[in-house]
Amino acid sequence: MFDNGGSSLKVGAVTVATTQNTGLSVEYWADRCLDKILYVANDSASPIKDQAQAYKEDIRRVLVAYIGQAIKSDRTTLYNLLLRQSQGDMAEILRKEL
């Protein structure tokens, strides 16, 4: 006997993350990026799940480091942009954040 498998068209639920007077952290974006790259199902077999989690944590550390470097590079770009616009004080604020 054939089983149609209960075919359906469904929508998932989004989550909203908001901040007050600041942006989202490097760690937040690293975690979001990781969720897109590697998803470990809760019902995965234990040894495989453990290995995958360890691998995921390794990637997370790399992502945090590189996203942080990208932000610093962008601030350097902004620092120079502000200097060219004769906004030395504002440029200095950014430089101190580097």
Added chain:
Amino acid sequence: MAFTGDFLCTSFKQEILVKEHDFTLTTGDSFKIALYDDTATLTAATTVYVTGGELAATGNYTTTGQALTNVTPVTSGTTAIVDFVDEVFSTATFSAMGALIYNDTHASDAAVAVLDFVTLKTATAGDFTIQFPVADATNAIIRIA
């Protein structure tokens, strides 16, 4: 009228069967996400982008919303899934109760999905970020099982 849940718009279900939506990265259609307050009347019966209840163009929100970045649909087991890259409304100062994803390339700005945030979400001079669910067979934003 408040939001009453997440819906794939009924019109969208018909439209995908007559090739009116293409979620392919880069070469596909352009999809946008617009934000709404609690006065919006968005349901499964919503067929196109609507302005009623949409946030005003203040606090760094632009009416008609922001363009999403497509992720080319894939399959997971026997389920086809659609995903988008998380969308950030930067330096935002506004509150929203829900959202509408619609096809900005479509001649009538056809509605795709109504998203209910359940509670009012507020950002103040910060990031207002829409996180799309894990792109798997049980969670993805659009799933054909």
